[in-house]
Amino acid sequence: MQLKPQDFVVALKLVAWGDQRWTYARLAQELGLSASEAHACIKRGLQAGLLVQNHEALAPEVAALAVHEPAAIYRVARRKRVSGEDAPADNPVRPHARQLAEFALHGAKYAFAADKTPSTIGVPTSHSAPAFAGVFAPGSEDYVWPHPNGIMRGIGIEPLHPSVPFAAMQDARLYEMLALFDALRVGRARERGMAMERLQALIDPSAPKPLKGPVRG
Known part of the structure; x- marks a missing residue:
């Protein structure tokens, strides 16, 4: 399997x-x-x-x-x-x-490593997703799932499945988790740390809070 x-x-x-x-x-x-x-x-x-x-x-x-x-x-x-x-x-x-x-x-x-594409039109993901406006520090690059009906230009990240842009638009909470996962895959150290904490809280809210240390990068 x-x-x-x-x-x-x-x-x-x-x-x-x-x-x-x-x-x-x-x-x-x-x-x-x-x-x-x-x-x-x-x-x-x-x-x-x-x-x-x-x-x-x-x-x-x-x-x-x-x-x-x-x-x-x-x-x-x-x-x-x-x-x-x-x-x-x-x-x-x-x-x-x-x-x-x-x-x-x-x-x-690691199992589903991010495949990047050149700058393209698509659906915002990672720290560029609407759910994270004002949460992550502004980055020098925006990330998108390539899609002809997208609303933003940025570096393309191939979605986990071709249906992901469609599925994300049906469910804001699913969109948030998928974007957080992309932040883990392509984000900078600070974005990855914040994404890890938030994704943990969404999937397993009963888990102990991790101890915070200095974040570099």
Whole structure:
């Protein structure tokens, strides 16, 4: 089993939803995936330990929907926090908060290294994303996910999956986490430190706060 970038996106989407009830059809629709892709992502996420089974959920829910749906067109256009143990029982799976946070902060940037492109039009990401206006110190370079309907010119970062710009526009919290992850991949030392702290708080809010030391770079 090899974890794919879209599996990580699906896990972050479930974090963004928190304790909302969801279906595979909705998951696929909001992420711009087919139903079969969404099921495959959940399966690999479970195998990798990024997700955990809700034992109270009905088993057929997990295996349902073998139907193929046409791929979506990728257009750009407060959750209540819960621990990994108290998600709604009728959701088939939930994020494993501690392990997902560990992977996001320390492993994913190596597993899914950033591929940069020349300056292009696209959707702002990393410290350039709208959620971080006034949070990160202004940088000399803006970063974008290349997209013909983008709103900013900057250095291109290939998104984790072609549907990421579309998916981010559907969900501000998912957008924030994806942009924070890009800050871990391409940001300067100060941006990486801030992104790590904020991403940890979003994925695993019950984790102990890290001790702060001097940040260089």
